[in-house]
Amino acid sequence: MSEEPVTRPVPARRRDTRLDAYAHNYAERTFGMTASAIRALFAVANRPEVVSLAGGMPNISDLPLDVVSSTLSDLVAERGTQAMQYGAGQGEPMIREQICEVMRLEAIQAHPDDVTVSVGSQQGLDLLTRIFCDPGDVVLCEAPSYVGALGVFRAYQCQVSHVAMDEHGLVPEALTEALAAHAAAGRRVKFLYTIPNFHNPAGVTQTLERRERIIEIAQAAGLLVVEDNPYGLLGFDGDPTPAIRSLDADNVVYLGSFSKTFAPGFRIGWVLAPHAVREKLVLAQESATLCPPVFSQFAISAYLSRHDWRGQIKQFREMYRERRDAMLAGLQTHMPAGTTWTRPTGGFFVWVRLPEGLDAQAMLPRAVSARVAYVPGNSFYADGLGSRHMRLSYCFPTPERIIEGTRRLGEVMAHEASLHETFGFLGSGAAGGPYEAPGANQS
Known part of the structure; x- marks a missing residue:
């Protein structure tokens, strides 16, 4: 004689005083x-x-607002239907070419095909973390580091490991020690995130000698370097220091932005990455936004073409x-x-x-x-x-x-x-x- 199946009551849904009725539905990463x-x-x-x-x-x-105003007016009159339409997930070709011209001021030789336009460099960092990091992966950052980057890494459940810095930037010996410690513990370090120029928040700048040494260490360890450089053209003394990317095009991903050298409201930044990384960035960009803001790209491109931006x-x-x-x-x-x-x-x-x-x-x-x-x-x-x-x-x-x-x-x-x-x-x-x-x- 078969037994009757045991039925258990379904637990009642919590009904308490929490203000957010969906708190139990959120993903763990939130x-x-x-x-x-x-x-x-x-x-x-x-x-x-x-x-x-x-x-x-x-x-x-x-900013010369009269120039900006006339540039935007002409853009709408002459190319409005194109500028206000959907665009390419990688960004518009003309602005990617101009971005390469901007980066040449920091000794970077790049091809427009390796540039992905982003919604500010902040989104570029988010996309990079999305395609590289699983929960629990280690990201190395200077101590201290940019609060917006820490927020991105936290959102993707990364383990942030700080590396000491001094008045000359990130300390290479500290980087070596951090890599060795994580390797000994069996932890995966996905990349080093660094702000080499006029650091946010520390205000210091890596010397060229430090940059060269950091690249040597990263190459030996097979470590990707993510160089965030929103302030590089805003130095007060002499020409810009060559970017870390200019020292190694194969192992450095470069983040740039027009927010500090033009205006933040247009929300246009970019990622310069090795070709294989660029392909995944474009896919991530398309899933996030379909395409970066087309009108903003046209507007900045027109400004760069018509005005003495240097x-x-x-x-x-x-x-x-x-x-x-x-x-x-x-x-x-x-x-x-x-x-x-x-x-x-x-x-x-x-x-x-x-x-x-x-x-x-x-x-x-x-x-x-x-x-x-x-x-x-x-x-x-x-x-x-x-x-x-x-x-x-x-x-x-x-x-x-x-x-x-x-x-x-x-x-x-x-x-x-x-x-x-x-x-x-x-x-x-x-x-x-x-x-x-x-x-x-x-x-």
């Missing part, structure tokens, strides 16, 4: 997604009474140099004893090390109350370190506002230091870490 510390500051930092030394917004007030970059460099000088002067005048900072030769950022006992994260609400904003250093580490550092941006405020911002910040820091002296340890700012502090002795 649990690693967190809001950018910089984006979270925007609402406060954009108040007119607050001097924001936080965001990295380019100052596009020096002269415009020179004008940007002079404007940012003036702001950098104001930042360094303000720090020299207003920072309390024990504060050190980097001295960038280009780009947008200064990396500040606080006096012993101060914690940038804990101090931020008091700074905002004093009407000045910055980004705490722990935002730029995957392992929670960096609380004794902060990133200051000089790209957007006027020189006068920068000076005032450093004055307000100096007063907050001096007050915090006084409290620390009186009452002792206030937070985690005194805690050390395994990394070099870029430019710690440059003040």
Whole structure:
């Protein structure tokens, strides 16, 4: 006699007070997604009474808006139906040719067929991580590193392993040690992510000797190098340093952008990759967006064709140099004893090390109350370190506002230091870490 099948009650669906009714449906990788510390500051930092030394917004007030306006008007009148249509997943041929011309300023010899246009270089990094990384794969990054890159790696469930840097950029010996440690542990390192020029957030630049040594190490280890270079043409002293890509076309993927040398609102960047990688990038791009923004590509291409874009970059460099000088002067005048900072030769950022006992994260609400904003250093580490550092941006405020911002910040820091002296340890700012502090002795 057969037994009756056992039936078990279906568990009731949870009905609790959570605000998101779909929380149980999300993919596992979403649990690693967190809001950018910089984006979270925007609402406060954009108040007119607050001097924001936080965001990295380019100052596009020096753009020739009359030229841009007439260029866009002519584009719509002459090629509007083409510019407002779907395009190729790899990007339009004319702008890929012009991108190769731009990269020649950094000694890169490239073919347009190896360029994939992306929605800003941020999407390029996302696509690269998508095609290379499985959950648990290791990505090597400088310590500290760009917060947007850390967000991408976290979203794809990568394990970020930081490599020490100093005032000359990533330390080659630290890279060798990291590769050996991961190999011994049986972990797969998929690529090294590096920002060699005017680093975000550290403000330092890799020397040519360091670049050559990093390539030697990467070649010996079979390691792909991802070179992110949004600021490379915005140096204040002399010609650009040759890109890492110019030293090795077979093992380096280069990320570029028009956001800093033209305008970020068009959202056009690019990836220069070895041919086989480019093919997979195009497939990933087509699945993500079908095609990068066609109108933006036509607009930038027309601008590059009709305007002295090299002269415009020179004008940007002079404007940012003036702001950098104001930042360094303000720090020299207003920072309390024990504060050190980097001295960038280009780009947008200064990396500040606080006096012993101060914690940038804990101090931020008091700074905002004093009407000045910055980004705490722990935002730029995957392992929670960096609380004794902060990133200051000089790209957007006027020189006068920068000076005032450093004055307000100096007063907050001096007050915090006084409290620390009186009452002792206030937070985690005194805690050390395994990394070099870029430019710690440059003040």
